[in-house]
Amino acid sequence: MATDLHRPVTGTSAAVRVEGLSRTFDGRRIIDDLELTVQPGEFVALLGRSGCGKSTLLKILAGLDREIDGTVLVPRRRATAFQAPRLLPWKKVWRNVLLGLPGRPGREVAEQVLAEVGLSHRADAWPKTLSGGEAQRGSLARALVREPDLLLLDEPFGALDALTRLKAQHLVGEVWQRRGCAVLLVTHDVEEAVLLADRVLVMEDGVIAHEVNVGLDRPRSLTDPRFAALRGELLNRLGVGPVHAA
Numbered sequence: 001m002a003t004d005l006h007r008p009v010t011g012t013s014a015a016v017r018v019e020g021l022s023r024t025f026d027g028r029r030i031i032d033d034l035e036l037t038v039q040p041g042e043f044v045a046l047l048g049r050s051g052c053g054k055s056t057l058l059k060i061l062a063g064l065d066r067e068i069d070g071t072v073l074v075p076r077r078r079a080t081a082f083q084a085p086r087l088l089p090w091k092k093v094w095r096n097v098l099l100g101l102p103g104r105p106g107r108e109v110a111e112q113v114l115a116e117v118g119l120s121h122r123a124d125a126w127p128k129t130l131s132g133g134e135a136q137r138g139s140l141a142r143a144l145v146r147e148p149d150l151l152l153l154d155e156p157f158g159a160l161d162a163l164t165r166l167k168a169q170h171l172v173g174e175v176w177q178r179r180g181c182a183v184l185l186v187t188h189d190v191e192e193a194v195l196l197a198d199r200v201l202v203m204e205d206g207v208i209a210h211e212v213n214v215g216l217d218r219p220r221s222l223t224d225p226r227f228a229a230l231r232g233e234l235l236n237r238l239g240v241g242p243v244h245a246a
């Protein structure tokens with residue numbers, strides 16, 4: 001197995017470079033000679049039918065799955081947020097934020113990033129008392145505190161109600177623009193992908209089968225006919241069938 005997971009990507013090179021990546025589970029090749037490049041500061045969304053291997057790819061990039069063939073180059077400074085916020089219930093929010101940071105950072109480090117995600121008022125709360133949106137902000141804060149060059153997001157808004165989801169999407173867009181890190185967002189939501197990403201990838205049969213450059217100015221509007229056209233194109237790619245622009 002030619003695994004090269006921790007060779008840092010430096011200088012002007014890509015934030016993610018994946019070459020000839022394959023992953024097999026129980027004899028099934030879920031990822032099959034996949035190629036992927038993400039540029040520094042680029043926001044990329046990854047769509048694909050359920051079970052096509054999106055989360056598997058993200059876990060590999062996060063360094064959580066190393067049973068692979070191929071080459072994966074990612075920055076050392078990377079952080080992940082998942083659909084389930086995974087905050088430790090026995091630690092207050094601010095202590096959760098500092099998890100995984102080396103040394104013994106002070107509370108002010110957590111407070112700074114909690115302010116960035118609008119959660120300062122819940123710093124002393126226990127995770128079980130947070131709303132879904134607050135818990136997801138906590139999870140995002142825990143990722144951001146590492147000052148990642150690459151932020152890996154796996155359906156982070158999937159469990160949120162529609163309004164909270166919109167707010168969380170807005171927050172991630174803001175954070176990305178402010179921080180300038182590369183983002184790879186796995187999502188089922190085509191609108192979310194077009195709203196946030198520079199480039200939308202569609203995964204199919206173990207590879208990146210399609211790629212769409214969004215190319216719309218930000219902030220983006222769902223009522224823009226070009227938005228609707230991109231959404232329709234992607235839905236067709238996903239096999240959801242013709243969708244007419246509003």
Ligand SMILES: Nc1ncnc2c1ncn2[C@@H]1O[C@H](COP(=O)(O)OP(=O)(O)OP(=O)(O)O)[C@@H](O)[C@H]1O
Pocket residue numbers: 025026030048049050051052053054055056057
């Ligand atoms: N640890 C594992 N052992 C065996 N099979 C696995 C394992 N992890 C994932 N798989 C299988 O690999 C395939 C891809 O899973 P993955 O979770 O990456 O899909 P996904 O595209 O993220 O799906 P969804 O959109 O439903 O979350 C699935 O068939 C899944 O059952």
